[in-house]
Amino acid sequence: xxxxIAVLVVGAGSLLxxxxxxxxxxxxxxxxxNAAGLAGLAVIAALSVRAVLHHEDxxxxxxxxxxxxxxxxxxxxxxxxxxxxxxxxxxxxxxVVLAAALPSPA
Amino acid sequence: xxxxxxxxxxxxxxxxxxxxxxxxxxxxFRAMTPVxxxxxxxxxxxxTAVASSSDPWSAWVGTWLVYGGxxxxxxxxxxxxxGGWVSAAIVGxxxxxxxxxxxxxxxxxxxxxxxxxxxxxxxxxxxxxxxxARDRSxxxxxxxxxxxxxxxxAWPAMVTAGAFVGSRVDAGPVADLLLPLTxxxxxxxxxxxxxxxAAIAAALVTAVVTSDMDAGTALLLAAAAxxxxxxxxxxxx
Numbered sequence: 001x002x003x004x005i006a007v008l009v010v011g012a013g014s015l016l017x018x019x020x021x022x023x024x025x026x027x028x029x030x031x032x033x034n035a036a037g038l039a040g041l042a043v044i045a046a047l048s049v050r051a052v053l054h055h056e057d058x059x060x061x062x063x064x065x066x067x068x069x070x071x072x073x074x075x076x077x078x079x080x081x082x083x084x085x086x087x088x089x090x091x092x093x094x095x096v097v098l099a100a101a102l103p104s105p106a
Numbered sequence: 107x108x109x110x111x112x113x114x115x116x117x118x119x120x121x122x123x124x125x126x127x128x129x130x131x132x133x134x135f136r137a138m139t140p141v142x143x144x145x146x147x148x149x150x151x152x153x154t155a156v157a158s159s160s161d162p163w164s165a166w167v168g169t170w171l172v173y174g175g176x177x178x179x180x181x182x183x184x185x186x187x188x189g190g191w192v193s194a195a196i197v198g199x200x201x202x203x204x205x206x207x208x209x210x211x212x213x214x215x216x217x218x219x220x221x222x223x224x225x226x227x228x229x230x231x232x233x234x235x236x237x238x239a240r241d242r243s244x245x246x247x248x249x250x251x252x253x254x255x256x257x258x259x260a261w262p263a264m265v266t267a268g269a270f271v272g273s274r275v276d277a278g279p280v281a282d283l284l285l286p287l288t289x290x291x292x293x294x295x296x297x298x299x300x301x302x303x304a305a306i307a308a309a310l311v312t313a314v315v316t317s318d319m320d321a322g323t324a325l326l327l328a329a330a331a332x333x334x335x336x337x338x339x340x341x342x343x
Contacts, residue, residue, distance in 0.1 A: 004164035006181050006191040010198035011171025017202060018228035021209035023221065028213040034340075035333050036210035037240070041302055042309035042332020043204040043325050044237055044289050047176075049313035050324065051286035057279035067283055074287045078294035085140050087291035088284065095280050 060099045070095035127248045134235075134252025137242060141234055142260045144288035147281035148175050149261065153268015155182045162269070169265045173258075174232060176321060177201040200322025207329060208236040215245035223247060230254035237292040300343065305336030 021028060021036075052071055057063035074091025078084065152175045159165035159182050172178045177198040184194040208231055216224055227250060235257055239250035296302040309332035316324035 001161070002185050002191045002194070003159055003161035003168075003182065006185060006194035006198065007164055007168035007171055007178075009191065009195040010177060010181055010202065011168065011173075013195070013199045014172055014174060014177065014202040014205060015228070017206040018209050018231045019225060021206055021213055022216055022224040022228045022231075025213035025217045025219075025224065028210055030214060033210050033213045035337060036207040036213075038301060038305040038336030039207040039329040039333045040204065040211050040236060040240075041293055041296060042305045042312075042329050042336070043207065044233060044293050045306040045309040045332065046313040046325055046328030047233070048286035048290045049310055050317060050321065051282065053314065053317045055279070055282060059279070063279065070283060071287050071290055075290050075294045078291035079297055081295070084288060084291045087294070088144065088287050091287045091291075092280055092283065095283060099280070 057099065059104055060102045061105050062102075066095060066098045066102065069098065130243070130246055130248035131252035131255075134239065134243070134246075134249035134254075135256045136252075137238055137249075138235060138253040138256035141238065141288055141292070142256065142264075144284040145175075145234075145257070145261065146264055146284075148285050149264030150268040150272040150275055151175070152179055153265045153270070154272030155179045156265065157269040157272060159186065166266070166269065169262045172198060172202070173229075173261075174202050174205070175261075175265075180321065197320065197322055200320070201325065203322070204233075204325055204329065205231055208233075211240070212236070212245050212250070216247055219247050223251070227251060227254065230258040232257065233289060234292065237289060241292055241295055301336040301339040304339035305332035308332045308335035 048071065052067045053064055055064050055067040057066070060066060070091045073094045074087040077090050078087035082090075152169070155178070156162055156165040156169070165178075165182055168178050168181065172181065180201055181194045181198040184197050185191070209228060212227070212231075216227065219227075227247065230251075231254065235250055235254035238253045239245055243249035293306070297306060309328040312328040312331040313324065316327050319327075
């Protein structure tokens, strides 16, 4: 029952978060929507950084650093106009190569 | 609409406008399709959390209701560790409050859309379609709906599959990087705009400083720092 109530409350709240700004779209001032866009980008950047910082790989030393380098390679390619698929493939390939090259933790 | 989206011809006959809209919707759907692969490892994690919940059916229903894997896992985790529904709800809502920012950012492009389209967009709104539509089509509603529909159809199926096989499949550490890499690659081109670059840089620093905090609070702080830095960069131009 606890799970059901929690899911219902979070579901209803999440729907309100999504619906209210869109249904009230005509009344939202442009400066607010602009700030919201920046906030959205910031959140996505933060989500990615947290995933890197919390990355765990028992098979290699300094796993978060290897993850950061790999993601950095992908992001540079995406920034230079390569497709998302290319950037992701390059990032993953970098991780695999680095993981193979680095020594395992003692 | 037509000023914001050069491909849309406002004065064109209705059938042409409809065809153009369908074309843009299909473009969004196609753009999201390869991105779906990045969600598979995370769906395994969410599916495993659903299967191991004390109330798997309610946890599974949360896939649609919560429609955010991080919030869903966090809610199930709090309950599994003996937290009550109030604690679980607060954690889940803190993580999903970012959706209000996404929705508010979409508002200018959606003002002319009928209410039923806006409700559909709201129901299917989450990180990847928002980032994809913002980068590729300046929030074009039809493009967003196509992208969001692809994920809305695939995500529950992937989580359901994860509930059955998640505990038996180990995708490996490299799979954990798929989602951040994909989301990062989607937003990376926006670094060319100075306010966006400032917002992302500030969020990056904030995320490092707050890495030990819970996700909801850390994301709120990153959003606040990013917004402040982005607005400051806009004013400095």
